[in-house]
Amino acid sequence: MAEPIQRDYLGADAVAGTELVAWRGRATGMVDTGRRGVLVGETKAEAMREMVGDGEMPDIGLGGRRSDYAFMSLCKEAYIVPRDPVEAVPADKLPRPVIFHDGRLVQRPTPLAALLAVAWFPVGFLLACVRIATGALIPMPWLRRAFGALGVRVAAERRGPRGVLFASCHRTLLDAIFLSVALGRPVATITYSVSRLSELLSPIRTVRLTRDRATDAATIRGLLDDGDLAICPEGTTCREPYLLRFSALFAELTDDIVPVATECRMSIFHGTTARGCKAMDPFYFFMNPFPEYTVTFLDKLPAELTCGGGGGKSSHDVANHVQKLIASTLSYECTNLTRKDKYRALAGNDGIVAVNTAKAK
Template sequence: MLGQHHHRQSSSDISTFPEIILTSLQTPQDDEHLRNKTLILDVEGGLLRSPSIFPYFMLVAIEAGSFLRGLILLCLYPLLCCLPQEVELQIMVIVCFMGLSEEKVARVARATLPKYFLEDVGREGFEVLRGMKRVTGVCSLLPRIMVEPFLKEYMGLEVVVGREVKMIKGRYVGLLEKESEGKLEQAKFDETEMIGLGCSSSYFGYDHHQLFSWCKEVYLVTPEEKRKWSPLPRDQYPRPLIFHDGRLAFRPTPQATIAMFMWLPVALPLTLLRTLIFLNLPYPIAVAIGSVIGVTTRVINSPVHTGQVGSEPHAQPSSQGHLYVCNHRTLLDPVYISAMLNKQVSAVTYSVSRVTELISPIRTVRMFHGTSTGKSKYLDHFYFFMNPRPAYDVQFMDKMPTKMVIDGKRCESYEVANFVQGEIGRILGFQSTKLTRKEKYLRLAGNEGFADTKE
């Protein structure tokens, strides 16, 4: 095989140890020396700054599983700290993966984990990776299913090798497959000289020795040097992070996760109270009481004056009515627009679940089939009100025509829609892309966004 050609051997058929080089990765001489070579990258040791992989397993436990699964993992954390690394890993895999379908885990790996991985990338390690002719990512701890989408789509790696979790009929049984000495044989290398990059704290493990034995040189960063690494700035991401899906708005470290579970007993009754207030009370009263119980609402350029719809350009009496276009941050967008206008409006939407329709204080009008990136989309209201101090900003922009003429040519409907989206993005400080709704759902959920209307 091609891989065996690069396994350096002595005359006695015993593998030669690579040259070990301790480095800080902070000098330009290192960059020049490493150019145009094939790199075998220890992802946890040579790319990610944090030495802990617990937050990534917690994300899988909660986002692909449930809060109960996350609570079990959190309760086991003190025990995990006392166990050998391999046993700790096996237990986390059992808790997080057992019984989950491959589709659920793959969705979290594709739509949720990349954001947290990107925030954990060290700029120093990334600079080395960027100058390589070819990079093969090796994950000795994180299962391949968790890290492969991030490494291939956002880091540009061609080959990712990692631990595999056993499956039966499309569901994980929670057991890691045995380590294989021939992991890298699946990667087809050319004649380029190979080097390794990892962390000195994990290099002398059996698995690392087998992987790096393919290399002529291995560059190791000490844990002390890694603690000095700086995060990779967002404007230096190889590929911009456009789509992200997930309920947790923080990195679930053990301390942060404890705080979340301590807050949940208060959050559940509080979100029910806040929801009932918005459902049953007039909007002005609901907004006023909401501010007392922690819900902050701010309106900019309001079209309402003394409780009535005001003057031009926002709300002049018209037989054709008005269409308010929102950025659809959550399902509460049309509800808040209705509250700020102090009048009932109908929400024209692509996606509305039965539960959302039942609890919505405004009438909804369906367009096409029901759609969703996740089956719990109807819980948007509850997750928003579960925050300690949820805040909603509503800004009314200037009135825009539905028919536009540019350079004497009448614009098509999609051009008007794109212009409206561009103006909303400009106000929010975002840059518009050419990605379509279909592409969004394919990236986040792995489907085109059409769901059974009976759900």
């Protein structure tokens, strides 16, 4: 995990470090005590000799403790880095966008935080089962108070109208459910993929899309004729404080569009994953002691800013405008990253070379 970060974001030519033992492609947490072992003291100096070659001296050596003196003595210049906290490099100064969307732990796994997470896990799982069962069995008008009694806070800014398309940012798989909880009535939603388990436990109607544009458009129009519909035009969840590129398909299907800014807070476990089992996302979200969802309903788009209704805007202009409204409300950034871009970055593909991180005004 450390080597790609050093190479891609810091421009390192070579990286040496203490290796972890892997079993079937997964890290065990145990240290490899083979050829190099733990790189500290003389072993760190020996690893540097192997990288630079005999007779070569690196220009600068940076250390943070006495054990680093061994390899620092091999450098032309040596400096001890103070332990005072430093300010992080802002995102727009990095050579590539940073997407860290793997693992379930919200906090850095210090010994104390890891111990608390392990100790809480069995209690949290039972609590998550109770919360999910409550969501599946309790009528929607009562669900907000029921969740509140179980420690799940749902904050709603304003109320949304009826008979509209709610276009929301995508934080977890539960966005449309908490949007319905905030409204006090079930709102159907569409998805490209959802597990059978999630579909069975969902308190709202979920409709699968086929990825065929004509078929999906007809499906969405039929759902709009039946009433409200909630969609997440980003197409994939994102943990970072920015929004991925919105799909323009929704702007072509209706002029009754209400942007919705959703934000969630978790203290121990992330309710999203990139490579794990998506069916477990709701369980991990509800396993947090006091998870929170904030749903902010913005003003319905005026007719002059829609594709029809006299506005004459292109679907891409409408999608971009909705994205900027949501980003401004959440103080997030708009990017040109698509769903595929995100997963390429997660896979370490060098095809992504730039990202527009201009602040939404």
